[in-house]
Amino acid sequence: MTTDSEEQFPYQRYEIKLDPLVKASDSVEVKWQGKSLPERKVSLYAWKAEDSKWIMLDSRIAGEEDFELTSKVTAGQYAVNGSISIMVQDEIAVGGASGASRPVTEDPYDFSFAWMSDTQYYSQSYPHIYRKNVQWLADNKEDLKLKYVIHTGDLVDKSEQEYQWLEADRNMKVLEDAQIPYGVLAGNHDVGHQTGDYEAYKKYFGDWRFKNSPVFGGSYDDNRGHYDLISAGGNDFIIVYMGWGLQEQEIQWMNEVVAKYPERKAILSLHEYLLVSNNRAPIADEIFEKVVKPNKNVIAALSGHYHDAELNTEELDDNGDGIPDRKVYQMLADYQGAPEGGLGYIRLMQFDVANNKLHIKTYSPYLDDYNYYKPDQFPGKDEFSLDLDLQPRLKRVATDYIGVSVYTNEKIGQVEQVNSGNTASVNWSGLAGNQYYQWYVKAEDDFSGMTLSDIWGFTAFAVTPPVVDPPSGGGSPGSGNPGVPSRPAPPKPPAGKPETSYQPGKGITIPGPDASGVYRVSAAVLQQAANESAGSSKTISVQLQQGADLLKDSYTLELDYDALNEAINQNKLALRVETPVYTMTLPAGSIPSAKGPAGSQLILKLESVPSSQNSGLIPHMTQTGIAFSWNLSVKQSGQDEKDMTIVSTLMSPAVWTWKLTTKQMAAIDPDYAGVYQVVNGKLTYVGGDLKESSISFRSNLPGTYELLEWRPVFADMNGSWAKEVVQKLAAKHLIQGVELNRYAPAEHVTRADFAVLAMRVLGQDADKSAYNFNDVAPEAYYADEVGQAAALGLIQGFDGSFRPKESITREEAAVLLNRLIEKLEISEPALMESVSFKDQRDISPWAVDDVTKLQQMGILQGKGRKQFEPEAAVTRAELAKMMFEVLQLK
Numbered sequence: 001m002t003t004d005s006e007e008q009f010p011y012q013r014y015e016i017k018l019d020p021l022v023k024a025s026d027s028v029e030v031k032w033q034g035k036s037l038p039e040r041k042v043s044l045y046a047w048k049a050e051d052s053k054w055i056m057l058d059s060r061i062a063g064e065e066d067f068e069l070t071s072k073v074t075a076g077q078y079a080v081n082g083s084i085s086i087m088v089q090d091e092i093a094v095g096g097a098s099g100a101s102r103p104v105t106e107d108p109y110d111f112s113f114a115w116m117s118d119t120q121y122y123s124q125s126y127p128h129i130y131r132k133n134v135q136w137l138a139d140n141k142e143d144l145k146l147k148y149v150i151h152t153g154d155l156v157d158k159s160e161q162e163y164q165w166l167e168a169d170r171n172m173k174v175l176e177d178a179q180i181p182y183g184v185l186a187g188n189h190d191v192g193h194q195t196g197d198y199e200a201y202k203k204y205f206g207d208w209r210f211k212n213s214p215v216f217g218g219s220y221d222d223n224r225g226h227y228d229l230i231s232a233g234g235n236d237f238i239i240v241y242m243g244w245g246l247q248e249q250e251i252q253w254m255n256e257v258v259a260k261y262p263e264r265k266a267i268l269s270l271h272e273y274l275l276v277s278n279n280r281a282p283i284a285d286e287i288f289e290k291v292v293k294p295n296k297n298v299i300a301a302l303s304g305h306y307h308d309a310e311l312n313t314e315e316l317d318d319n320g321d322g323i324p325d326r327k328v329y330q331m332l333a334d335y336q337g338a339p340e341g342g343l344g345y346i347r348l349m350q351f352d353v354a355n356n357k358l359h360i361k362t363y364s365p366y367l368d369d370y371n372y373y374k375p376d377q378f379p380g381k382d383e384f385s386l387d388l389d390l391q392p393r394l395k396r397v398a399t400d401y402i403g404v405s406v407y408t409n410e411k412i413g414q415v416e417q418v419n420s421g422n423t424a425s426v427n428w429s430g431l432a433g434n435q436y437y438q439w440y441v442k443a444e445d446d447f448s449g450m451t452l453s454d455i456w457g458f459t460a461f462a463v464t465p466p467v468v469d470p471p472s473g474g475g476s477p478g479s480g481n482p483g484v485p486s487r488p489a490p491p492k493p494p495a496g497k498p499e500t501s502y503q504p505g506k507g508i509t510i511p512g513p514d515a516s517g518v519y520r521v522s523a524a525v526l527q528q529a530a531n532e533s534a535g536s537s538k539t540i541s542v543q544l545q546q547g548a549d550l551l552k553d554s555y556t557l558e559l560d561y562d563a564l565n566e567a568i569n570q571n572k573l574a575l576r577v578e579t580p581v582y583t584m585t586l587p588a589g590s591i592p593s594a595k596g597p598a599g600s601q602l603i604l605k606l607e608s609v610p611s612s613q614n615s616g617l618i619p620h621m622t623q624t625g626i627a628f629s630w631n632l633s634v635k636q637s638g639q640d641e642k643d644m645t646i647v648s649t650l651m652s653p654a655v656w657t658w659k660l661t662t663k664q665m666a667a668i669d670p671d672y673a674g675v676y677q678v679v680n681g682k683l684t685y686v687g688g689d690l691k692e693s694s695i696s697f698r699s700n701l702p703g704t705y706e707l708l709e710w711r712p713v714f715a716d717m718n719g720s721w722a723k724e725v726v727q728k729l730a731a732k733h734l735i736q737g738v739e740l741n742r743y744a745p746a747e748h749v750t751r752a753d754f755a756v757l758a759m760r761v762l763g764q765d766a767d768k769s770a771y772n773f774n775d776v777a778p779e780a781y782y783a784d785e786v787g788q789a790a791a792l793g794l795i796q797g798f799d800g801s802f803r804p805k806e807s808i809t810r811e812e813a814a815v816l817l818n819r820l821i822e823k824l825e826i827s828e829p830a831l832m833e834s835v836s837f838k839d840q841r842d843i844s845p846w847a848v849d850d851v852t853k854l855q856q857m858g859i860l861q862g863k864g865r866k867q868f869e870p871e872a873a874v875t876r877a878e879l880a881k882m883m884f885e886v887l888q889l890k
Contacts, residue, residue, distance in 0.1 A: 044058045152185060265297055286662045348361040434460070541576045559601065583659075589652060627706040632650075674687065674707070678703070713741060716742050761820065762824065
């Protein structure tokens with residue numbers, strides 16, 4: 001018998017009549033044999049009248065062959081009127097990402113922790129998955145040998161929506177009721193992203209909720225951070241949590257807590273730490289330097305936030321002998337990018353004491369499935385084993401003494417009005433000879449201050465002490481002030497030398513500053529460097545500083561103009577000038593090519609400057625306090641500085657890399673930061689790519705540049721699902737509102753506007769002269785971008801026309817987005833399982849592959865009810881979301 005369904009989960013139900021002789025205590029074996037479609041989960045249920053619900057007895061993910069489901073039940077618990085009701089159901093419409101019902105390897109272990117993260121979509125839209133996960137942990141606590149559960153943040157998606165907190169609250173309480181200790185922290189969604197509003201989080205998950213837990217160690221700012229102390233299998237752990245928006249004081253607290261328990265294996269739990277690139281986030285670098293490295297007991301750092309699963313193992317040499325002493329396992333596990341907010345995948349951390357291993361498994365209680373990432377395609381991504389010293393540490397209590405001190409109320413004497421630093425004394429008379437006596441001092445002031453001394457003792461002997469004459473001459477050894485020897489003045493640093501050192505064969509010159517602090521590179525040195533780099537790097541490198549002890553705020557570099565002109569303009573070489581803070585690369589052909597008088601010098605000046613008090617700041621823009629300037633000029637031999645020729649523009653943009661300190665990076669939000677040129681108090685956005693500890697940008701205009709943050713506000717985006725992505729793209733000047741404070745998210749996007757945004761994202765120029773569409777006027781605001789997009793093959797016309805004012809459809813957008821991704825040369829991310837839309841047949845054949853690929857990449861989703869609506873127009877909100885997801889791939 002076969003039951004199929006496209007709309008519902010097919011099932012078959014059976015009533016099994018028991019023999020009248022079967023007793024209530026008898027065991028009844030239920031066995032089902034059959035098949036389903038490959039990759040589908042099939043479950044065997046029995047109806048339990050006492051609980052009024054179906055109880056799952058067995059399940060399996062179907063393959064190509066027939067399989068069996070079997071279980072034993074007690075007759076009295078399931079029989080109703082002499083019959084047992086059995087149901088077999090295709091339970092899940094979309095199977096797990098891997099389709100594996102078991103892990104790759106079954107490893108022994110002695111105890112386990114569970115780790116979940118970024119459950120916000122479960123709280124928002126898929127509560128049944130959240131409930132399934134926590135109930136499974138509670139029901140299987142003993143089988144899992146579960147000792148603790150870790151949650152690394154984003155309990156909810158919208159912190160202002162009460163129902164999401166109620167859902168998270170009820171689900172985490174399941175663990176409490178099962179007496180499973182756990183810890184949580186606040187992710188960015190829990191605290192309103194950049195607002196950092198912890199009010200709702202503390203209302204539901206403040207330290208009031210955890211302080212009576214047997215593992216609770218302590219709290220920071222009402223559970224903004226906290227730590228738990230867990231012992232299992234002869235091993236002692238400290239799990240340290242810190243929520244979103246941490247800064248120096250939070251990092252300091254973490255370090256103090258970890259250092260306080262050096263005997264415990266420390267696991268750091270954070271929302272943001274490891275990136276999808278498998279590198280640490282900027283704030284994580286600071287945590288690594290200030291918490292992980294100094295504390296030898298740190299073994300792991302766990303995080304979510306970014307949609308991926310990564311492992312970064314760092315080997316650390318704690319004693320400086322050149323041999324690694326420990327491994328720190330930095331892990332990212334966030335599956336919210338999967339359908340239904342993550343398909344229920346969590347991490348199981350299984351500790352194998354005998355083999356000194358930590359086995360990591362990834363499992364979905366919701367799907368009863370292991371490994372979201374298919375092991376054959378992504379080996380070791382969801383399941384792996386880590387080396388970890390788990391041998392139980394010997395613990396001992398060896399008492400040499402135990403005693404008590406009793407402070408009696410019997411007063412010997414009292415002295416009042418004793419000035420600070422003076423000595424007080426009393427006479428203790430009436431003491432018996434050869435007896436042991438004890439005493440202590442109680443000191444009090446007029447302001448309720450009080451302290452007690454230690455208890456001291458002595459034996460009173462019945463003897464008369466001898467009289468001792470005082471020493472003659474007064475004074476005592478060591479009294480008085482013999483004088484402090486003067487410290488020699490520190491030697492002055494040697495004057496800078498104008499000589500230049502070389503790295504032969506590499507085209508690198510390292511000039512030293514002369515007595516006036518100017519760096520000079522002669523014609524001969526430039527020519528030598530040019531010859532060395534012509535056949536290899538094609539770049540002349542001038543390194544102005546070596547070592548942090550030579551760090552300066554300003555630099556002046558003089559280069560022989562004719563030799564530089566020959567190298568850059570004639571020999572097509574680039575020039576790279578490096579300092580500890582700034583790196584500037586002048587590409588080939590970038591400087592004016594006119595030959596100057598003999599002995600002319602090109603002078604580059606660059607310096608850090610205070611943030612300008614400019615009038616160009618627009619609403620919601622803030623200064624970071626980071627700014628610098630650079631200028632170019634040509635000076636003839638013997639010419640005064642005021643008569644020098646100013647170079648106002650380069651023939652092609654210079655590329656700047658601007659290094660930032662850890663403190664500066666921690667204070668900057670890359671999503672809203674950008675570099676602006678300041679001209680007469682006016683601002684011009686030039687871009688800025690923030691990566692790790694530096695920001696890079698391109699500009700052909702010398703002048704002053706400032707790093708600013710801008711969080712534009714559009715009144716009509718309040719409450720919109722696209723508010724955050726619109727704000728972030730607007731901050732990068734990729735999109736803009738239709739008015740100063742209005743974005744119009746529901747308006748349709750024209751083909752012309754789509755081309756404009758695509759070219760802004762691409763950031764490339766192209767020869768557009770060959771592409772003149774008959775319906776694109778040369779003076780139109782989109783003319784250049786449309787021509788360039790056509791030249792690059794991003795867009796196509798229709799018999800000489802482009803139809804710029806027509807709305808772009810969702811299937812057209814899919815095609816253009818895929819072309820854009822190819823032009824950006826983005827490495828293809830891990831693809832999710834494809835989902836067939838109900839209107840799949842309505843997608844034009846030329847767009848099917850592009851729609852499918854973007855859906856697997858998580859860039860395009862359906863419009864609801866599994867409909868894609870390929871002919872529907874793209875809205876401005878949808879466009880922002882699409883482009884934001886593309887940029888995230890970079």
